[in-house]
Amino acid sequence: MATTTATLHHVKNLDLADQGRKRIEWANQSMPVLQTIRKEFIKHQPLKGIRVAACLHVTTETANLMITLRDGGADVALCASNPLSTQDDVAASLARDFNIQTYAIKGEDNESYYSHILAAIDHKPHLTMDDGCDLVHLLHTKRQDALEGVIGGTEETTTGVIRLRAMAKDGVLRYPVVAVNDALTKHLFDNRYGTGQSTIDGVIRCTNVLLAGSKFVVAGYGWCGRGLAMRARGMGAEVIVTEVDPTKALEAVMDGFRVMTMIEAAKQGDVFVTVTGNKSVIRQEHFDVMKNGAIIANSGHFNVEIDIPALERTASSKRATRDFVDEYAMRDGRKIYLLGEGRLINLAAAEGHPASVMDMSFANQALSAEYMVKNHASLEKKVYSVPQELDKRVARLKLEAMSIGIDRLSPEQEEYLASWSEGT
Template identity: 55%
Template sequence: MTRAPPHHDVADLGLAEVGQGRVEYADARMPVLRSIRQRFARERPLDGVRIAVCHHVTAETANLVRTLSAGGADVALCASNPLSTQDDVAAALVDRAGVAVHAFQGEDMATYYDHIERVVDTEPHVTMDDGADVISVLHSRRTELLPALLGGTEETTSGVLRLRALEAEGKLGFPVVAVGAAQTKRFFDDRYGTGQSTLDGILRATNTLLAGRVAVVFGYGWTGRGIALRARGAGSQVVVCEVDPLRALEAKLDGFEVMPALAAAAKGDIFITATGGRDVVRREHYELMRDGALLCNAGHFDVELNLADLRAVAPERRTVREHVEQHVAPDGRRLHLLAQGRVVNLAAAEGHPAAVMDVAFANQALVAEYIVRHAQELRPRVYDVPRELDHEISRLALASLGVEIDTLTDAQQSYLTSWELGT
């Protein structure tokens, strides 16, 4: 007898076969997560646990969901970005994996939040956020569900900022682990993943030549470092804008030009925000930009580029390519907004390569297991990923690459952990 699909809202279940192929292709490039899935299937550490996942609905996320399901979890999934959903993958998860998915490409904001509500309706024990939207809904409109929450995870730096604000006000209703702050996630995902995929999104959207262009990167955190490094590798002259003096000094010593945003606005050809803040590029910057400038965002939310100011400075607009909206100022200058100001690597490309998300989502899976096992010990606060999980993921990643490393001898270990030994 054919199994009825779970409650869902996706574009077209007829896309399931194509989506399943995409999921399997990604899975072949995610050996760390695959090894965790195999263990989960044997041990079932998440049996009976309801997990609400709000992430980009991509083939890589599908393999995370499959891993959670293999561990016994009942998973409901919605999108963390209206433009990043791969409709064929959403269909495959519903049709082939029996997952309740509420997401389709291009959903409006009303639908976006309705989909979050549908996932919250499952009364989850664990949340997995990419921007803290599920947690925000739980703390604002669905507070009756807070007592049942064992814990949650947060993927992004932007989301962690929101959660720390909740914690500081004494309003965080359950423990949350900042997966986005894990060393394996920051190092691998932010620097190498976003660094490469941001340029991929720019190139797919614009087909522009990066060599010889001035690329202005706002923010020199892990993501900004990766973008600056890859842009320089493509032949761009890279300018970094920062508000943190330590990061600005690091950018300078790494060989990049560092200057205030107003000075960079008059010099740049390509502008890329990666700060986690808002109104990074605004009216006074748009007024100084040269004809043909490209504007894009690699931060999580679409608030880094002030779009109201852009429309005020350059009110005439039209779509000139897919994901490229041309804004024309009264003086004839053309400023090009990519992917509506949303995260360009997902809205105009495919996001991180599967090998990158393998490590990031290994964190999510192991932290979910950690939350369930340690629920009685955790308190309503923001936790870092336990160091032993970071090391376990690194070990699995090295093993998948065929890399062996040394271990400390007993004498070396004693030397590093004793106060008696010294000069």
Template identity: 55%
Template sequence: MGTRPDHDVADLGLAEVGQARVEWADARMPVLRSIRERFAREQPLAGVRVAVCLHVTTETANLVRALSAGGAEVALCASNPLSTQDDVAAALVDRYDASVHAIQGEDMATYYDHIEHVVDTRPQITMDDGADVISVIHSRRTELLGDIVGGTEETTSGVLRLRALESQGKLGFPVVAVGEAQTKRFFDDRYGTGQSTLDGILRATNTLLAGRVVVVFGYGWCGRGIALRARGAGSQVVVCEVDPLRALEAKLDGFEVMPALAAAAKGDVFVTATGGRDVVRREHYELMRDGALLCNAGHFDVELNLADLRAVAPERRVVREHVEQHVTPDGRRLHLLAQGRVVNLAAAEGHPAAVMDVAFANQALAAEYLVRHAHELRAGVIEVPRELDHEISRLTLASLGVEIDALTAGQQEYLTAWEIGT
């Protein structure tokens, strides 16, 4: 091995273990693998500098491999201090020649220092999960804006930040809202978050969900998936919503719907998935029963108001890995999972590789799209082109061995004509 790329990881000695895990995930990511093979032939990203700020997992490693195969110069940092898999970070540096700055459990100063290292590469494409790279560039590194062709954003929380930036007329380049692609919402948000959130809860607590009351805050794509999987585990599911249409949908889907204060006194397990802040706060903690489990499935650790939790339950201690017990003056024990950070990654491994196969296929094709259409795109948040969603769906169906019908010429004509009446 020659000179290693610029990096800051926990232990390069973990590379062999990490490589085995990356290869395991790769075997379960046929769509991204097919894109990587095409990229290797066509080199659509040749010489393009890509700054990637995503969860450093086995699946992300395979996205980095696909981008690199397409000719990109990739620099990677973590989008969450607790989600980095140190063996994967080591493998990316030592076995796949990627520049990585990410250490599991890094403090916030190190976290932002790592983002700065990635930004120092003067990226032409940014790839975010939470918009932290874009936020740093727009707040402190505006001299880089002229180099950037465009960006991508993986998560709904990040898209919300970008739309706020756009509404102020300050977003300096086009950003593809990968988090809003239909394939990403189906696979990643509903099925991925649903399964991996329960996985995080179970790994952290080893609790029995059957017969428990699980309260889900937010009935967007992630909330739907969590509620569905919790019901499948035998839980009684309560949904709390502020949007009347989503609340009605939850009710018609067979879930109890009630205000958060009513649910606080009833629940055993509380899961936030709203993208907002202070979803659970003092007045809710004051009503919770002894033994309650509190966790967050949203990207940022602001959905559970932790200052209020510490005020209501000042006595605290770690009782299991990823479980902090807070005790109220009257003796109630409230258990915070994964420090209030995204539980499916901080306390487990995140989404299954088959889920991230689809999500990261969106990322790879969006990067290619940005390069090919750089001079046509406006600054602002843009949708994933419909043809990319369809191509990813086609590749995914093919990988599953599923065939579908095609419209006949007559059917196509009927759907595009106005003259045909009753």
């Protein structure tokens, strides 16, 4: 049964907090960059007096980011950015042990999901921290009354950045937002190595399927798709990539993967995972030609990548066969298996990205929040990339934490790179 206290939290059960705290501490050990930033935040209090509304996946790694913001002086309210991504023990610990307003329950229905976002907006934030743009969208549509005090925000993921740029293009975005996803130390690592490993983890945890020898279809060859294809091949799968971008498709070919249309891939694939950020990537005509026993999952932010209503209409029956596995019986006798209700499988059925890669992503979040507080008055109402100096600082801190040294340019080399007169 859910435990609720007005204005403080809405979590599944506070009795889970002891386990959650242990897991938060475990993740913290693998987040040395964020630890360094937290120490600086404690000393300098850059977020003192700032209210933050964060709509993120409520995981152990996110918990350490929220604690860092709190220790930097912020008053934080956190809600989930996906109905299935919350780790209930972590949510309980944040509310009980760290006095952070937390509104998140794994498996919450659509009504609860949006009520939790509204609860975070009720915090009357100065800063928003979003993952997918649902909080920002709601703030700009149904809760414009809470916009007045907002000075800026950050956005974690590709899907959210796309939505924000569309808002800015249409002239409706009311405050500046830093696209954390644009940082090289975010998307080159989190999207590629984090999504690659955690998606495979989620698929295997809920199916126990053998990937070796299977035909594994990756829809989309952005950084997430690259990482997923790499990891699936490493598990022994024959990887097929589908794309709409000719350059990315060509890159996938050069990387050694088979590339074809989804309608052709649908006839061959054993496991399908969408990572495109678009809708209806797998749809009716694809379901119609899939093999008996085909497994479908999504690791993009929203479950619209798979046309689930079409699958529901096509099936003669549906039943849950394992945790996070729904079996759809087709009228011709075939069976198709949908994982995690089509939601982020790496968080629905697994634990999301490893803490060591989220260390860089959330270091960017913390530094971008500090940057926004310092610079919001001079920024326009549009989407900004993470400043290069912050991005490189995160990379340097990560290398230092790994005890890795790199060379520095000599004055002569710097002069050579800055000039044009010296040739062969």
